[in-house]
Amino acid sequence: MPRPTFFDPSDLPTQDLYSQGVHFDGPNRTVIAAGQVGILPNGSIPQDSRKEVQQALLNVDKVLQAGGATIRDLVKLTILVVDFDYENAKILAEPIVEFLQTTYGVTARPTMTLILVPKLAVPQARFEVEATAVLPGKANIWREPEQQKGIPEVSGSLQCDVVVVGAGFSGIQAAADLHEAGLKVLVLEAKSRIGGRPLGWINKTTQPKIYALTQKFGLEVYRQYEVADLLQLIEALEKAQSEIDGNNPSAASKHHDISVEDWLQTNNFSEWAKQTMRHFTAAIVGRESRDLGLHYVLDYIKSGNGYLSLASEGEDGAQSLKVKQGTSAIAHGLARTLPPGSVLLNSPVQSIVQHAKRRVIVETTAGLAVQCSKVVVAIPTQTYDKIHFTPPLPLAKRAIVTRTQPAVYIKIILTYARPWWRELGLVGSFFSVKGPINFSWDTSDKAAGKHYSLALFSHGDSAASLGQLSSLQRETAVLEHLVELVGEEHRGAVLDVAEINQKEWLKEEYIEGGPTSTMRTGDYAKYSDALREVFGHIHFAGGELAYDWKGYLEGALRSGSRCAAEVVEDVKKAPVPSRL
Missing domain, CATH: 3.50.50.60 (FAD/NAD(P)-binding domain)
Known part of the structure; x- marks a missing residue:
């Protein structure tokens, strides 16, 4: 969420307890004007009610302009009135309508709330108005995080x-x-x-480009950890993905033109192997096996150096190294x-x-x-x-937009004062095919030694179900599942969490799912060439x-x-x- 910027217009009195306005900058700018009464520059309030209302609105306009907005950008007015007389309502209504119409034309129709009160904070005042405006945001020049204050705005051409x-x-x-x-x-x-x-992980040998940048920019990396590989289907997957030509996806064989789930059902795999494969595909691309074309998944696996590479945290695994300063x-x-x-x-x-x-x-x-x-x-x-x-x-590129599916993930970071899982002899890597926790990693900063964290991931159907819950319900569901995974006797350690942070990429504007997008059966061979076409x-x-x-x-x-x-x-x- 963008940080608020509080401000006071130069031609309005500065208050000790509050700011006259605040704005939030993002793709849209939101400007909020504090409640304004009809106070004149000399500090007095007009005796005439109509003039008092007009002055209060003028003061609101000053705050909006100082925040870069105008009355035309108003979305909400909250009006407080003392001793409101319905018979003389036009004394209140006419200045508002007149102000919006004569100054800016008949375009501003913000929502309004009228609240009748016995008195206001300023004793002589009989009218107060608070305003919220929303307008397109202003472009800001990127700077280092520590230099963000006072970033200049860019406009024009x-x-x-x-x-x-x-x-x-x-x-x-x-x-x-x-x-x-x-x-x-x-x-x-x-x-x-x-x-x-x-993503938060890289590899030194199989991902040379990004590793070289960590060295170029002086970033520290450290090993995640290595766990026993319990996954099956390796031989069948390695054989199938070896038949895929990643540089010529349109030349896919017909027997690859099925869903991953159909492929599982037509092969003589054990139920555990099927469950493992369903978990694996959802873990790497955030979609269930029924929603994924086999050709797309095999190409994805091949592009990442094969099944073992994507599934492991060892020296050759995709989750081998963490960047201490963060990949950003x-x-x-x-x-x-x-x-x-x-x-x-x-x-x-x-x-x-x-x-x-x-x-x-x-x-x-x-x-x-x-x-x-x-x-x-x-x-x-x-x-x-x-x-x-x-x-x-072109039609093929438009088809890509309508046919690609965003990955469905929810990440929850649990931060603790002590690494209780290590004390139990665990590395922090949990695995569940039922969810809501589908997999996890220990993301503690081992060098700092002050705070310890677990990154818990929910994917596919598990994430979709978790996303239907409120924030507090999600936290409860995840903590209860973690208790189930480590044992009821460790409930106290699991619930003794210092901080919980959640991330749902699907609902993040301009991201809408991550870390990738997927395709259904038949779509990858048909439209993949159009992905990169100029x-x-x-x-x-x-x-x-x-x-x-x-x-x-x-x-x-x-x-x-x-x-x-x-x-x-x-x-x-x-x-x-x-x-x-």
Whole structure:
């Protein structure tokens, strides 16, 4: 949630106990004006009731303007009146209607609440009004977290060579590569942070690109841990995925054109093996086996170096290493390689219009217009529909938007004062096919030694059911399941939690599920080629568009570099027009 900024207009008296206004900045800006009475600049209140109402509204307008809003942006007015006389209601109503209509036209119709009170905090006052306004947010230049105070706003129109839509790992890597190639780049990120939807684990040997960045930016990594591998189906899966050509997915064999669940039922696997596979697919892509095409899953497994790689935390496993500073530090490191002002936050893109002569106009919801020659779209495929493309996307790309499924995950972090699970001889890795806890890891900072945490994950149907509960009900369900997993005799240790934090990616605006998107039976072979196809002067990147390590940070980085290389190669063939 964006942090509040409290303020006081220069032409209104400053109060010791409260601020006159506050605004929250994000893709939308919310401005709240504290209750205003009809006090004049000299500190007095008009004796005439009509003039008192007019002055109170004028004072509200001053607060809104100081917060960057106008009466036209109002969504809510709360009015408090002393000794209200229904026979003389027009003394109250007429100044409000007159103010909204004559100053701004007949456009502002905010919701209103009238509250009758015996008296107000200011003894002489008979009328008070509180206001809430919502308007499109202002773009903010990205800075380091410790430098966020006083970030300048950006508006109007800009020019550059390439606009990158999205500051996740793919977008920020593409921007870094394009800048290194000598192109002027502007990154537009819808949210108030960069880094997209990162996972917390990497691998030194099988994910060389992201590991190299941790070394480049001086980040510390440490081993997760290694546990015994209880999963089955390895031989069948390894054989099936070896038949997949990741670089030519449209050439899939017909016997792969079934769902994962149908594949399980047609093979002579034990019930435990089937349950294990259902858990595995939901764990890696957040969807149940019935909702997933076998071809898509086999390609996903192959892109991550095989089943054992994705399922384990050992030296060759996808969950081998943790980044002490957090994986977002890698995104920040890449952003620092760009010139100041190259990354704009709170800038959701609403339209991309391609004109003749390699002229593209990218516009945000706040009205910022950027002229460029190339665009890199590096956002989740299911969020493409938030952008109006002119000319419209080709049919195959539009089909991708309607057919991809967001992953369904809920993550809950439990923080404790002591690592009670280690005291019991456990490593913190729990596994359950029924949920709500489907799998977990110990995410404690071993070096700090002060706070210890478990990251608990719920996926697929378990997450969907958990998402229907209230926040407190979720916490109770998860804690009770953890008690069930470790034994009733350890209930005291489980419930002695210091802090609980929840994350539901499916409900996060501009993310809408993570860490990847999935496809149903038959869709991957039919539409996968269109995922990466260039459309005019628009190129596409993202973790789900990677050839290798789909859904992982390594894949997102490789996809960003692949897309940047496309742009650079295209620019070499036809150099971008000179900037004004």
